[in-house]
Amino acid sequence: MNQRTDKAITREHFHRTMRDLLLEASPEEFRELAREAGLNVDELAKTGKTIVERVVQQNRRSATQPENVVVLHKGLNTLLLMLRRRDGLDESKLAERADVDEVEIRRIESEAGYIPHPRTIFKLEKQFGLPSGVLAKLSGAVKHNSPVLEEKALAFAASAQSIGRLTRAERQLLNEFIKFLTEKG
Amino acid sequence: MNSESEPLKIVPAAAGEAGHYGTAEEVEKALLGLTDDDHAKLLLIARSFCKSRRLSISVMEPEELVAEAFAKTLQAEKKWNKRVSIIRHLDRAMENLSGHLVRQRKKIDAFPEGLEPSPEQRGPVPTMEGTDEALMHKEEAQRLLKDVFGEDTEAANIFLLRLEGFQAAEIQAKITLSAIKYEAIAKRIRRKIALHLIQK
Numbered sequence: 001m002n003q004r005t006d007k008a009i010t011r012e013h014f015h016r017t018m019r020d021l022l023l024e025a026s027p028e029e030f031r032e033l034a035r036e037a038g039l040n041v042d043e044l045a046k047t048g049k050t051i052v053e054r055v056v057q058q059n060r061r062s063a064t065q066p067e068n069v070v071v072l073h074k075g076l077n078t079l080l081l082m083l084r085r086r087d088g089l090d091e092s093k094l095a096e097r098a099d100v101d102e103v104e105i106r107r108i109e110s111e112a113g114y115i116p117h118p119r120t121i122f123k124l125e126k127q128f129g130l131p132s133g134v135l136a137k138l139s140g141a142v143k144h145n146s147p148v149l150e151e152k153a154l155a156f157a158a159s160a161q162s163i164g165r166l167t168r169a170e171r172q173l174l175n176e177f178i179k180f181l182t183e184k185g
Numbered sequence: 186m187n188s189e190s191e192p193l194k195i196v197p198a199a200a201g202e203a204g205h206y207g208t209a210e211e212v213e214k215a216l217l218g219l220t221d222d223d224h225a226k227l228l229l230i231a232r233s234f235c236k237s238r239r240l241s242i243s244v245m246e247p248e249e250l251v252a253e254a255f256a257k258t259l260q261a262e263k264k265w266n267k268r269v270s271i272i273r274h275l276d277r278a279m280e281n282l283s284g285h286l287v288r289q290r291k292k293i294d295a296f297p298e299g300l301e302p303s304p305e306q307r308g309p310v311p312t313m314e315g316t317d318e319a320l321m322h323k324e325e326a327q328r329l330l331k332d333v334f335g336e337d338t339e340a341a342n343i344f345l346l347r348l349e350g351f352q353a354a355e356i357q358a359k360i361t362l363s364a365i366k367y368e369a370i371a372k373r374i375r376r377k378i379a380l381h382l383i384q385k
Contacts, residue, residue: 009321009326009348010321011321012280012284013348014321014326014329014348015237016280017344017347017348018333018344018378018381018382019230019276019378019382020273020276020347021344021347021371021374021375021378022226022229022230022375022378022379022382023226023270023272023273023276024371024375025226025375025379027220027221027222029372029375030222030225030226030379031222033375033376033379033380034225034229034379036376036379036380037379037380037383038383039225039229039383041221041222041225042221044224044225044228044229045220045221045222045224045225047224047228047248048219048221048223048224048225048227048228048251049219049221049224051248051251051252051255052216052217052219052224052255053217054252055216055252055255055256055259056213056216056217056255056259058256059213059256059259059260063209106249110249110252110253110256
C-alpha cells in the first residue's frame with residue numbers, strides 16, 4: 001500500500017469523511033449499495049418516517065403546552081430516570097416489575113410534553129416506594145399553583161446527568177427533591 | 186453529482202448570522218421533507234455510531250439516536266445552519282450526541298458510585314487517548330484504510346485526498362483523472378464505505 005498517512009488524522013475526521021462520502025450517494029446508487037449489503041431501504045425509511053412524524057408531533061404539542069406543564073414534565077422525566085439509575089433498572093426491567101408499558105416509560109423520560117396515564121404514575125410510585133402523589137404532582141395530573149415547585153423541578157432537571165449509576169451528589173439531589181415533593185410540593 | 190458533494194464548511198455563529206439558521210417552521214419542513222433514502226442513510230449512520238461507540242447496550246438504540254437528533258434540531262438545541270444540508274446537519278448532531286454519551290460513560294466508569302473525583306483525580310481524566318478526537322497513529326490509519334478499502338489503493342488514495350480536504354474537481358486536477366474515471370472510483374469508495382459501516 002502506498003497511501004500517504006503521514007499527516008495528522010483523527011478518528012473523528014476519518015469517520016466523518018467516510019460518512020460525508022456515503023451521503024453523496026445518489027438515491028439510485030444508495031439503493032444499489034443497500035441491496036448489495038442486504039439492507040432494506042423501504043423498511044428503514046418506514047422506521048425513519050415514523051420517528052420524524054412522532055418527534056414533530058411531540059414538538060408541536062410541547063410548543064402549545066403551557067410553560068409550567070412543560071417545566072414540571074422535565075422534572076418528572078429526570079426524576080424517573082434517576083430513580084431507575086438509583087435502582088439499577090433499565091426501561092424493560094422497570095416495565096416488567098412495575099407492570100407498565102415500556103414504551104410509556106421511554107416516552108415519559110424523553111418527551112417533555114408527554115402526559116402519562118394515571119395508572120402508570122400510580123404503579124411507578126408504588127414500585128419506587130414513593131409517597132402517593134409525588135410523581136402525580138409533576139405529571140400535571142394534580143393541579144397546583146406553586147411557582148416554587150416549577151423552580152425546583154427546573155433546577156432538578158438541569159443538574160442531573162443522564163446515564164450510569166448515581167454519584168453521591170446526584171443521590172443527595174434526588175433525596176432532597178423527593179423530600180421537597182413529599183412535604184411542600 | 187448531487188448537492189451533497191458541495192464542500193462542508195462549519196461556520197461559527199456570529200452577529201448577523203441569525204438568518205443562516207433555520208426557523209422552527211423551516212426545520213420542521215426540512216425534517217418532514219426527508220426522503221426515504223435520507224431516512225435509510227440516517228438510520229444506517231446511527232447504527233454505526235451505536236455499534237462503534239457501544240451505545241446499544243442499555244444506553245441508546247439507533248432509533249433513539251435519530252429521534253434525539255430530530256428533537257434537538259426542532260428545539261434549536263442543535264441549530265441548523267441552512268448552508269449545510271439538513272441530512273449532514275443531522276449526521277453531525279448524532280456524532281455530537283453519541284460522543285457526549287461516550288464521554289459521560291467514561292467519566293462514570295472512571296469514578297464509580299459514591300467515589301467522587303478528588304481535585305487531583307480530576308486533572309488527568311479525561312484524556313484524549315483512545316477517543317475519537319485523538320490523533321491516530323500511522324499504523325492505525327493504515328489498518329483502518331485496509332479494513333475499508335482492502336487492496337484497492339486507488340480508492341484509498343482518493344479517500345486520503347478527501348480526508349485532506351480536497352474536493353472532487355481539485356482531486357481530478359491534482360492527479361489528472363477524468364470526471365468519468367473519478368466518479369467510477371468514487372462509486373467504489375462509497376460502496377466500500379457502506380459495507381464497512383454496515384459490518385462494523
